[in-house]
Amino acid sequence: MDEPPILVEKRDGYRLVTLNRPQRLNSFNEAMHQALKAALDEAESDGSCRALLLTGAGRGFCAGQDLSDRLASGDKKPDLGATISAYYNPLIRKLRALPFPVVTAVNGVAAGAGANIALNCDIVLAARSAKFVQAFAKIGLVPDSGGTWVLPRLVGAARARGLAMLAEPLPADKAESWGLIWKAVDDADLMGEAEKLCAQFATAPTAGLALIKRALDASETNTVDQQLDLERDLQREAGNTPDYAEGVRAFMEKRAPNFTGRKG
Ligand code: T3D
Numbered sequence: 286m287d288e289p290p291i292l293v294e295k296r297d298g299y300r301l302v303t304l305n306r307p308q309r310l311n312s313f314n315e316a317m318h319q320a321l322k323a324a325l326d327e328a329e330s331d332g333s334c335r336a337l338l339l340t341g342a343g344r345g346f347c348a349g350q351d352l353s354d355r356l357a358s359g360d361k362k363p364d365l366g367a368t369i370s371a372y373y374n375p376l377i378r379k380l381r382a383l384p385f386p387v388v389t390a391v392n393g394v395a396a397g398a399g400a401n402i403a404l405n406c407d408i409v410l411a412a413r414s415a416k417f418v419q420a421f422a423k424i425g426l427v428p429d430s431g432g433t434w435v436l437p438r439l440v441g442a443a444r445a446r447g448l449a450m451l452a453e454p455l456p457a458d459k460a461e462s463w464g465l466i467w468k469a470v471d472d473a474d475l476m477g478e479a480e481k482l483c484a485q486f487a488t489a490p491t492a493g494l495a496l497i498k499r500a501l502d503a504s505e506t507n508t509v510d511q512q513l514d515l516e517r518d519l520q521r522e523a524g525n526t527p528d529y530a531e532g533v534r535a536f537m538e539k540r541a542p543n544f545t546g547r548k549g
Contacts, residue, residue: 290317298487299336307343336486349397390479401430411457490528491546
């Protein structure tokens with residue numbers, strides 16, 4: 286029997302989701318897209334899930350689209366816009382909008398859409414041996430899955446152009462020093478560090494973290510005045526959560542807070 290393309294493990298307060306087509310460096314076919322969508326939908330509807338950890342099986346994180354599916358189309362040209370509408374764009378929107386932190390543990394090469402899926406997560410940890418490749422230009426394509434949006438914002442215009450147009454691999458250490466990712470860690474420490482972060486998020490004020498995600502995303506297009514108004518509105522919402530009350534109480538009582546993660 287074929288291995289499932291996505292593995293999900295329920296941990297205490299978070300879920301570990303593994304891309305699982307290692308023989309193809311975890312590149313995406315339709316079955317993997319569908320299974321990942323189901324895994325994310327399920328995590329979102331589980332009130333006890335307060336963080337998600339995404340990683341890849343084997344030596345790679347994800348090599349983007351499985352190109353062997355594109356060869357199979359023969360003379361008939363594939364409509365790549367259709368796949369992007371059906372799968373990649375909804376995936377990126379979902380990852381960005383999940384109401385809890387999404388941590389990626391980039392265990393090996395992250396190429397094409399695989400790189401941009403990682404870069405659209407909240408906290409990106411990478412093994413020192415991993416590399417990020419905007420592979421698209423090598424096959425005549427345009428960075429997708431939010432690549433042209435995140436790259437200039439994370440590393441600036443000059444580096445974004447170099448990465449997108451030269452398609453050269455960027456090692457994890459350099460990705461960290463350029464500000465593309467949160468942290469590069471020794472390979473042996475990757476999963477331990479990522480799981481530690483998720484365990485920390487699993488006891489954090491989740492509703493407040495979801496509001497932080499909203500505020501930072503909105504800042505990309507807002508004016509400073511709009512952003513100040515948004516911060517006021519979101520702070521009002523945050524101030525109504527039980528975790529805010531608990532955070533203040535715990536601080537005043539000099540004890541560790543006991544956050545529920547709930548909105549109300
Ligand atoms: O089509 C649409 O729907 C539009 C959406 C597009 C989104 C995209 O992601 S387009 C970009 C697609 N991805 C790529 O172009 C990356 C292709 N892969 C590579 O450039 C290299 O494999 C890597 C840089 C990722 C890794 O290189 P390396 O030397 O470490 O490994 P390798 O030997 O090239 O690959 C190992 C195996 O995985 C190999 O198979 P084999 O020879 O052992 O049987 C290779 O063919 C396979 N593999 C790697 N990437 C893909 C793949 N098979 C199918 N599709 C892949 N994307």
